[in-house]
Structure formats: C-alpha cells, structure tokens
Amino acid sequence: MKLFQMNKDELLDFKNKTQSAYDSFKALGLSLDMSRGKPSAEQLDISMGMMKVLDDGNYSDSTGFDCRNYGVLDGISDAKKLFAPMLGVNTDEIIIFGNSSLSAMYWCVQMAYTHGVLGAKPWSKCDKVKFLCPVPGYDRHFKVTEFFGVEMINIPMTATGPDMDMIEKLVAEDDSIKGIWCVPQYSNPDGICYSDETVKRFASLKPKAQDFRIFWDNAYCIHHLTDSPSYILNILDEAKKVGNENIVYMFGSTSKITFPGAGVAFLGASKENIDALKEALGVSIISYDKLNQLRHVKFFGTYENLVEHMKLHTAVLAPKFNAVTDMLEAEIAPLGIGDWVKPEGGYFVSFNSLPGCAKRIVQLCKEAGVVLTGAGATFPYGIDPEDKNIRLSPSFPTTDELTKAMELFVICVKLASAEKLLSE
C-alpha cells in the first residue's frame, strides 16, 4: 500500500513501527560516510601498478624531454596524446593541468572574471553576471560561481538533459548570462546522459553574450556501470560543424581512474580558446607535475588500455550501485514515497523524497551515524526549492557498510515521509 493511501491510524501505526526500527539502528552506533563521491580503497588498489612504472629510471617522454625538470607549460605531448581522445579533441586542443579539474574550472572562471574571454570585457567589470545551473547539480561548481558573485539560475533537468527550450530562450535574450555548468554524461547527481539532440542544441547555442561559455565537465565520460555503455555526442565536433567552436570548455581528469588528488586533469577547447588560455596560464605557473603525467602515460600506454582499465572499476562499483537501487526498489517503491533513476554510470544515485522531507531524512541519518551529502547541496546557494533531493554516494563504503547504511536510509525516508504526511 502506498503511504498516501493510508488513513491516519494506519499511518500512525506505520510511523511507530518505523520509529522502533530507527531507534534500534541508532543503538548500533554506526559511523559511515556516504557524503562524497570518493573511490574506495579497493578501487585505489586497481592503479597501484602506476606507482612503479618509473622504477626503470627513465624519466624522459618520447621526445627525450627530462620530465624531472622545469618546462612544458601545457603538458607533455605523450599525455596530450593519451588524454585527447577522452575529451574527443586534437592534441593542439588540450591543456594538461595539475591534479584537479575543479581547479582548472575555477581558473577559467577567474580568468573570465579578471581578464575577460577572448578580448571581451572582464566579468568583474560587468554590472551583472549570471550562470545557468541545471539542477540538481554539483555543489562545487555552484560554489565557484557563487564565490565570484555570479547570479545562478536553476534550469530543470529532464531525462535527456537540461531543459533546452528554457536555455535557448534565456541566453538569446540576456547578455549578462555568461555560462552554464554541465555534466553531460552520467550527470552529477542524476546520472543522466545528454541526448544527441541536447548536445547538438548546446553546440548550436547563439547566446547574446559573445563570451558565453559552456563549462562541459565530462568527469564521468568513461565511468560506466554496465557492459554496454552509451556515449554522448562530441560537443566540440558538433560546434565546429556550425562554426561555433569557441562556445565550449571541456574538462576531464583521472581522479576517479587512478588516484583522486594524485591524478591528472585536462581541458579541451578550440585552438583559439586554448591559445588564449595557454598564454594566460604562463603567468601563474612554469609547468605542472610532468612526472605524474609520465606515470599515467607509462601505466596506460594507450587510450584503449585506459578504457579497458575502467572495467575493473565497474566490477567494484556496479554491485554497490545495485545494493542501493535494489534496496530503494524493494523498500521505497511500494510505498510511493520517492523516485530515482538507476544510473548506468557516474558516481551517484539521485534520490527524490516527498517534497519537504530531504533535510529531515539527512538529519535522521546523521543522528544515527550515517553522513549523507547535505540536503540542498545539489542546488545553487544550497537551496533546494522543494527540499526533496538527496545525493547518495555508494562508492566509498564497503558493500556490507553500504547495505547497513541503506537499511538505515530507507527507514529514515519512511519515518520522515510518515511524519510529513501526518503533519498535513
């Protein structure tokens, strides 16, 4: 029986039973963290071979350059060759950064803010700067634009990507709209893949602001959870077809391929964008860590090997995601008190409770020892207008811990939903 079909007595009875189950859980004194998309130790072990690939004492790239020394601002050519196919760009359309794609995105926003994009007025000199933010989305994206005083506009997500009608209309009429945050494949947190039509419409956007940029964070482009993954269209290729190739900055990293915090990040864009960014980049750094680039190059050898390597991650992650969605399917679906999409890749399950319940669920979980991503975190300014979205991160805990945490989670969803329905 769906919860909303229960009469008050049934609901009270349901609530009391759930409360007892919750109290028993609380007594266990759990201490688990499902708050961030952190790989597990088991996943980190997959890349241990990379730690010894330089043991042969050869520190030169294929051009003979000694990677232990200064130089090569935009990354060694071998690293460009390895990672360019991940973004779907040519080797002169990529910059290899340090260990953090977030840092590269921050820097692009900072550059636009302080110096402007390809000769346009710096955003800091504009009366108003706005960004479009498909929601729910990634909290760290929103923090960057918030930090620079950018006004953020929520764009609803659909099953095929952000609402393109709304986006096309807004960017065409308002030249203070300077950008949009996108996670096009296995979106954070929904796990949605942008459809071909969505990518084409993005590539063909004609914003009023010449310096509008799509921040295309392709963080999960090869992070599949199934054996038959689908790929999204290459936005830069599509943009080139319509003479619009400067519209997009693409980002990727190996944070969830090798080591988070000790991986390699990169940016792909048109030659014109890349040349301008490279020139600016030289002011702040001589070169990034080329030994770490070389480790990745030697460990993987080819992009094909890198893609193959991801299957080892899938083998660890897929059962965990199944544990989450199976539990939701069994315990929540019959009660009609939440919805989610079973993701085919990425790092999250995006759970929508009854409106007005997300904060309460997160609080209940916390009080019983399970930390979730804060309710609201998936929206700009931390404000979820319906207070219903919760991002679940199954990757870090062991499957046993995860099962325990999910047992608690569904109890908290039930309890908060019953409380909510009883209060109405």
Next chain:
Amino acid sequence: MKLFQMNKDELLDFKNKTQSAYDSFKALGLSLDMSRGKPSAEQLDISMGMMKVLDDGNYSDSTGFDCRNYGVLDGISDAKKLFAPMLGVNTDEIIIFGNSSLSAMYWCVQMAYTHGVLGAKPWSKCDKVKFLCPVPGYDRHFKVTEFFGVEMINIPMTATGPDMDMIEKLVAEDDSIKGIWCVPQYSNPDGICYSDETVKRFASLKPKAQDFRIFWDNAYCIHHLTDSPSYILNILDEAKKVGNENIVYMFGSTSKITFPGAGVAFLGASKENIDALKEALGVSIISYDKLNQLRHVKFFGTYENLVEHMKLHTAVLAPKFNAVTDMLEAEIAPLGIGDWVKPEGGYFVSFNSLPGCAKRIVQLCKEAGVVLTGAGATFPYGIDPEDKNIRLSPSFPTTDELTKAMELFVICVKLASAEKLLSE
C-alpha cells in the same frame, strides 16, 4: 689597463681583436642555454631515491590517512611538520600547495584582487594598486602583478637589501601601495641576503594600506654555495614581536631541492591569514597531490636531513658559480667594464655592464649560440633604465659548457663595451 683609459686607437685595436675572437666563437656553432635557473641533470639525480620511497605499498601518513584519496585541503600533517621549519613557522601557520610556489603567489595576488585581504576592499575595486619592486628582481614576480594591472615602482637594492628608507616613506604616505616582492635570502638575481636590520624594518612596517602584504619569496633559504652559510632573521617572529604578524606571506618550495615541477610548494603566514586563505582555497580545489607530499616526507624524514641533502646540491653548484666569477674576475675586472657580487647562495650571478650595453651583450651572445636571460627581464615591464643588468644562470649547463659559454660572454662584454666607448 681599464678600457676607459684607452685612447681611440688602443680602443679600436682592442675592438678589432675582440671582434676576431668573437667571429671564431661564432664559427663553433654553439647551442647553450643559460637563461633560467634550472637545476642540471646531475642535481636531479641527487633526489632519485625519492621515486621509490612508496614502493613498500604503504600510502598512509602518520595519522593513518590514505594519501591516495581525496581530502586534507591544506596538506598532510607530516608535510607541515617537515616544511614548517624551512619557513620558520608553526604547523598551524602553513598551507602545503601543489608543485609551484609561483602558483601560490599568483593565487594570493588573485585573491586580494578579486576578494580583498582580510575583509579589505578587493584590489579590483580600488582606483589604483601599486607594488614595490626591489630591482633587479625576478621577472615572474613582476609578470604576476603586471597581469593584474598593478603599477610597479622600482626600489633600488643595496648590499643589505632593498632601500628601506624609501620603502618606509612610500608605504606610510600612499595607501594604494598594497605589497612588495622580496627574495630575502640570496636575492634573485643579486644573491644579496637581507641584513637583520632590513628584516626588522620590514617586520615593523606601518603601511597606510591595512591590506599591504610583503610577498616574502624565500625560494633559496637553504640553497647555500658555501660551507658556512649565514641565515636571515625570521620575519614572522620579528613581526609578532611588534604586533604586526599579518603583514607577511612567506613562500617556499622544493623545486630546487628535489624536482622542479614535481616538488612541493608551501605558504607560511599568521594564523589569521592562513585561516582566511584556507577558506578561500577550498573553493578551487579539494586537495593537492598528497602522494607527492608523502614521497617528500618519507624521503627526508626530518628537516635536518633535508638541510643535509642540500650539501649535495652545493657540491655540484659551487664549482659552476666559481667558473663564472673566476672568469669575470680574470677577464672583466682588469678592464673596469662590469661589476658583480660573488653570491654565497641562490641560483644567479647578477652582472652589471657599462650602462647601455646589456641588450647588445645578450644579442651578441645569442647570435653566437648562447641564450641568456633577456636584458631588462630583471626589471618591471622588462625595462632596465640603465640597460646594464644581465642575470647569469650557471646551474643547468655542464661545467665544460659553462666555461665555453663564459668565454663567449666575456668576449661579448668586451666587444659591446668597446663599441659603446667608441660611439661616445
């Protein structure tokens, strides 16, 4: 005989002989680079042990944290413990950055520009922002402030550091002066160590601008060239004594201790400065490369070992510096056409030619196959008002190459000087 004592015929004869020597050199088809302070391959080999310290498969720091994963924004505590003594700060007065102290300095300027220092008005909102620049100085410092539209004011260097009378006067009366670039020990390029009095006067500065910061780039603090090095006073300690501890940001790195571009950089400052910077830093990055921090920690163990390690660099570098200064002493001193200080540490020999000759000397060297740092590079905007300073970087070439390059250099100095005197 000094060149300026020669009559015209003697000078012409001198010039013709020098020209012949130059032409012979040109015929050799040299191709050498003395333009940057790059360690040599021999120096890089000193730290090779660091590449295998993680081979035991233990990737946890002493708190048990797995350094392969996300987290610990401001650096692992072991790295703080190791590097804090290099800056002379407590472990809560340091942030461990990525591989580049230049990048940390850039970020501090950027933060002041976009968000302001400890609540002060962002520099971008000020009518005018000025920096004091002791000259000659480091070109990459000047490029950062130039990039943000900061007006740079030349401050003459003396044998004890920058002209403090001028600095005290300027900062006291002009609140648009927001900072100063300093390389206090073995200054770049002069190799001057700031005297105790200079450091105390810096620590006691009372600038009109509350958000004035000393950018204390202690890049060469343990990079000695002699067995009996002198140490400068700790500016943060001195500043604390006079209640002025927020006035300084201190920077250091292991770029010239382990690997340039694959080392670790750090920033030291008062707790109040550090707390504010840390909060801002979290917007742009989750954590820097902690595996590389751990490599340094395991390789050195203690700060004392790190200091001991520097003697291996000294052994490689000191003969090269001697080759440079011996040649200048033998070939240039008797002619009275240049001056320099024999540095006791750092990476450069700062050569001053007769006024108006530096560009010509660099050009002559280049045409004969030896690349020097561009004349003017040691001054803001690349403008050396007297066109006389040339930064020599002896570290990268082998001693044989260096000797060859210096043979050419002194010929070019002689030729340019003779040309100059004949034209007057």
